Amino acid sequence: MAVSRQNALVPALYRVGEVYRELPDTVTLRLVPESGRRPPCAPGQFNMLYAFGVGEIAISISGEAADEGFLHTVREVGAVSTALARLAVGASVGVRGPYGTGWPAAQGADVIFVAGGLGLAPLRPAIRRVLAERRHYGRVAILFGTRHPAEMLYRQELEQWRRRLDVDVSVTVDHADTLWHGNVGVVPALIPRATFDPNNSVALVCGPEVMMRFTVSALREAGVPDERVYLSMERNMKCATGLCGHCQFGPEFICMTGPVMRFDRIASLFSTREA
């Protein structure tokens, strides 16, 4: 069914309900619709957020509880993300979405979450879903890599997850400080140390593309078949409706068949440079 572009390209108006300062350059915004209820969404999907007069960018949904509106975690890297990250409570934001594919349901399997930096944001709703229905899953591992201990996203929530006995949470940093006693190194190095059944596990991966490259090789080495590995891809995106052409990755439009893509379907593109 074709969805009317009028609905698809013109944003709906939302208000900033709450701003949580996550890191010096990163905030989580709770966005609530100005009128009516927000549309349903799935973990892994994203919205296009518009800052008045500045521009519109793709931002993953980092929390999806229906009564909290949409949660979006934004890092200030440029004009639009900075404008969004600096919005005050009560400010208006344009929202289009949700768009794209979500993380697969993995009931019955071991689940390995592998996140690098801000890549934890789109995984958080999936992690919350698995932990909320923990008994439907096998072993659960959360492997998270971040640059520096002081730059750890969702630190409190990570602590809560770590305190649970039914989840293996491993965090590694690129650069340690004197207070850090944990792992130092890149996140793929945590994979050989995690316990899971490679033939009955599902890996959900999100982070910078280089990190995902090393992660898929580490998962292959650990015996996880490509069709059990899911990546969330990032490309330049203007419309999120398959009409602007920017997010093409070979024949795929990342906004339509992604951002969450099953690795075996993109493995050859993934190994083509500048695809």
Next chain:
Amino acid sequence: MSAGANAVIVRETLQGLLEALLAEGYRTLGPTLREDAIVYDDVTHVSELPAGWTDSQEAGHYHLQRREDDAWFGFNVGPHSWKRFLHPPLEPLWGARRNGDGFKITVPAPGPKLAFIGVRACELRAIAIQDRVFLGGRYSDDTYRARRISTFIVAVNCAQASGTCFCVSMGSGPKAAAGFDLSLTELLGADRATFLVEVGSEAGARMLQRIASRPPTEAELAAARAVLDRTAERMGRRLDTTRLRELLREQAEHPRWDGIAERCLACGNCTMVCPTCFCTSVEDHSSLEGTAAERVRAWDSCFTLDFSYLHGGSVRHSTRARYRHWLTHKLSYWIDQFGTGGCVGCGRCITWCPVGIDITEEATALRAPGRAKKQGDAS
């Protein structure tokens, strides 16, 4: 009269058709001379058509020339395509105005309905391809749809092929087969010039009733067929489409791409003139006082570095990767995305490339084996 029916009109009667369309509120657009090229623009009188002119086209070359006769449509396609009207180069999507602590969004009103005079067979196919892109997917473009469904199309069958035409290879021409309301074949008789008219739709049949026409003679029907047969034999270029979809992917590391990259200026002309290229970007503007904002959609090109820019750099930073993406998208990925190829064989990208890069030549060269870099393969 129903679709497929034929009639003959005296050439000057085309003015009557223009007037009938204008009377119904259409903005009439057709070929006309502007600054050394035949472009599409407002045409309200047949005297504005490029009568007696033709174009000579080769890779990187376009010249206007006088014809020996006074044919009204004796040329091929120029730098413009109809996409500039159906999918405009710049299009305001919506405006926003601050009110209190929020803002309000308004969508621009649609423009007048359009009538295209002189659409060639390859262009009809290009319009059908853009219809699939903008209207056939999960999300569709309402403003495109509004313009498209109200457009009246008068096709013209090509009586000649330019040096860069290859519609026969792409199965899109030279005969206007579908997607028009009326089609015309210009017949330059010894005493009097006429058009053989073919009805393509009910709207076309209704329009035809408003002007003087008569049934065609057998000789006129045969003459129109002969025109098209001659054109088909004179294609300036050929492109073998066998296994193109697979071929381009298999050849992603072919050394030929390096050779093209040495010549390609990454100017993006090919994407601007192509009647099927649809990529766009958006620009956000706001008033100085910050009370009003506007979002404008603009044609974009996969040849720019910005096109694939992500925080930290461009995904396709080399010219090689950008040309490869363009060609592979046109001839291969398009098939996965939209069920048909993205090239209709109009030849514009060949003619308007400043360095004369030729899509047919490049696609042919990629058929030669050559995974490893070999000497002498660079051009």
